[in-house]
Amino acid sequence: MRLSTGSRLLVLLASWLFVAFPTRALDLQLRGFADLIGTQTNSRLALSTINNGAHLTLDSETRIGLNLSSDLGNNLSFAGQLLAQGNDSGQYSLNALWIFANYKPIEGLTLRFGRQINPIFLYSEQFDVGFTYIWTRLPAVVYGILPVNAFSGLSVIYSYFINRIQLRTQIYGGAGDTDVETATASIKSSANDLMGFETTLSADHFKVRLGYTSYHPSGKMTLISGGAPIPLTFGHYKMASAGVQFDYSKFLISTEYAHSESESPLIHTGAGGYASVAYRVLPRLTPYLTFGREGNLSGSLYQFPDATVSTTQLIQEDNYIAGINFKLTPSAIVKLEYMRVENRYIDSSKNFGADVATGALSVIF
Amino acid sequence: MLSSKLLIVLVFVFSFNAVADIAVVTNLKNDFALSKEQIHDLFLGVKEAFPNGSPAKPVDQHEGTLRNEFYKKIADKDESDMNAYWANLIFTGNGRPPKMMNGNDEIKKYIRENPEGIAYLDATAVDASMRTVFVLK
Numbered sequence: 001m002r003l004s005t006g007s008r009l010l011v012l013l014a015s016w017l018f019v020a021f022p023t024r025a026l027d028l029q030l031r032g033f034a035d036l037i038g039t040q041t042n043s044r045l046a047l048s049t050i051n052n053g054a055h056l057t058l059d060s061e062t063r064i065g066l067n068l069s070s071d072l073g074n075n076l077s078f079a080g081q082l083l084a085q086g087n088d089s090g091q092y093s094l095n096a097l098w099i100f101a102n103y104k105p106i107e108g109l110t111l112r113f114g115r116q117i118n119p120i121f122l123y124s125e126q127f128d129v130g131f132t133y134i135w136t137r138l139p140a141v142v143y144g145i146l147p148v149n150a151f152s153g154l155s156v157i158y159s160y161f162i163n164r165i166q167l168r169t170q171i172y173g174g175a176g177d178t179d180v181e182t183a184t185a186s187i188k189s190s191a192n193d194l195m196g197f198e199t200t201l202s203a204d205h206f207k208v209r210l211g212y213t214s215y216h217p218s219g220k221m222t223l224i225s226g227g228a229p230i231p232l233t234f235g236h237y238k239m240a241s242a243g244v245q246f247d248y249s250k251f252l253i254s255t256e257y258a259h260s261e262s263e264s265p266l267i268h269t270g271a272g273g274y275a276s277v278a279y280r281v282l283p284r285l286t287p288y289l290t291f292g293r294e295g296n297l298s299g300s301l302y303q304f305p306d307a308t309v310s311t312t313q314l315i316q317e318d319n320y321i322a323g324i325n326f327k328l329t330p331s332a333i334v335k336l337e338y339m340r341v342e343n344r345y346i347d348s349s350k351n352f353g354a355d356v357a358t359g360a361l362s363v364i365f
Numbered sequence: 366m367l368s369s370k371l372l373i374v375l376v377f378v379f380s381f382n383a384v385a386d387i388a389v390v391t392n393l394k395n396d397f398a399l400s401k402e403q404i405h406d407l408f409l410g411v412k413e414a415f416p417n418g419s420p421a422k423p424v425d426q427h428e429g430t431l432r433n434e435f436y437k438k439i440a441d442k443d444e445s446d447m448n449a450y451w452a453n454l455i456f457t458g459n460g461r462p463p464k465m466m467n468g469n470d471e472i473k474k475y476i477r478e479n480p481e482g483i484a485y486l487d488a489t490a491v492d493a494s495m496r497t498v499f500v501l502k
Binding site: 100126 | 411414444453457
């Protein structure tokens with residue numbers, strides 16, 4: 001198992017907390033989650049459209065997470081989350097998804113320092129925790145298009161109430177990084193001058209989130225065939241999003257839309273959105289339908305540096321999803337999902353349709 | 366004879382369905398009352414202070430009938446719903462559930478010693494060492 005720098009940092013910090021504070025004063029809580037996901041498809045091409053281009057096997061999507069949090073007193077708290085996840089070669093790596101400290105100087109105001117998830121979408125912070133959403137995986141037409149999902153930096157979070165309605169705003173800034181593996185190259189990219197904000201309005205039965213983020217990506221590409229790393233600059237990248245969740249009686253409705261612009265043809269420019277309706281036919285059983293579309297893309301990192309990038313450029317991707325969510329126990333959910341993928345390219349001979357069946361077991365502990 | 370047997374059966378059945386009142390209690394130093402909505406907000410981590418601005422630290426019962434009944438009454442959520450609710454907050458780093466305590470004795474001791482404490486008990490277990498701020502019927 002490979003340990004990332006972030007996970008080593010989290011282990012070191014937890015060790016220091018144990019030594020520096022009496023156990024009682026630490027008020028430590030340890031929680032966890034796991035997702036066992038298996039997929040069957042009639043086309044390997046469909047796999048590249050899901051989960052940031054990762055090939056779908058039982059190994060690459062199955063994951064186990066551990067969450068450690070501590071209330072240190074004096075309005076200071078700490079939280080971190082480790083994720084063990086496999087890859088296509090069957091090896092597991094351990095990464096710190098996020099690790100940060102919160103300081104609450106006054107009621108409603110939080111200053112957050114450390115590695116954090118870019119909270120631009122409705123379910124961004126829940127991406128790896130299948131137990132918290134109805135689908136087997138979050139809709140790729142929105143959640144697959146943000147190249148950098150985490151950053152290290154500072155957030156200022158303020159929330160206040162108007163009667164029973166909570167308004168929460170997070171303004172953040174820092175720097176992010178991500179690694180992208182393609183069939184022909186490995187790209188290590190950084191998100192410089194990353195900044196953004198999200199505003200969430202929530203009440204008993206609905207939640208609305210608006211988000212915006214921008215940064216200047218740069219990186220180095222190493223061809224699998226060998227040679228010196230090639231420096232890359234991508235110009236300015238920005239994305240805006242809007243999402244609504246409505247949860248009332250037996251209905252659960254979610255819809256999101258995201259629009260991105262990039263000065264570089266190598267990074268997604270375009271828009272994606274989905275609408276999903278679920279109906280609780282029984283207290284434990286909830287079938288759902290989802291339609292998603294992503295379109296007008298100017299390019300894709302995952303195809304670079306293929307010389308035929310202009311002809312393999314994706315014009316539109318449609319996802320038709322039908323699934324069932326069954327609460328096995330209060331802490332375990334079984335999900336079965338079918339998805340039809342329809343992709344259209346500039347070169348119509350590249351067009352394809354595929355069927356993807358997914359089964360998942362999501363638990364918390 | 367038949368009626369006495371029927372009475373015994375009815376008593377047996379209703380004794381399992383009977384739901385005791387649940388008392389929400391705080392330290393004797395607190396002199397405020399709380400509404401059902403305020404109790405909801407404190408126990409679900411929406412707010413972290415009492416209406417007078419002083420910090421609130423709710424504590425929870427272990428899993429069981431009383432806990433399930435409490436959350437059903439204040440939030441209309443069952444155990445599974447509550448797990449999903451807290452998973453949303455815990456695994457995003459945005460909140461932690463109330464600390465669980467081992468039974469009424471530990472909860473009473475905590476409430477007696479901590480002015481910021483708030484808890485819930487079967488109403489029949491409440492004594493003069495704590496203040497009842499709301500009773501859930």
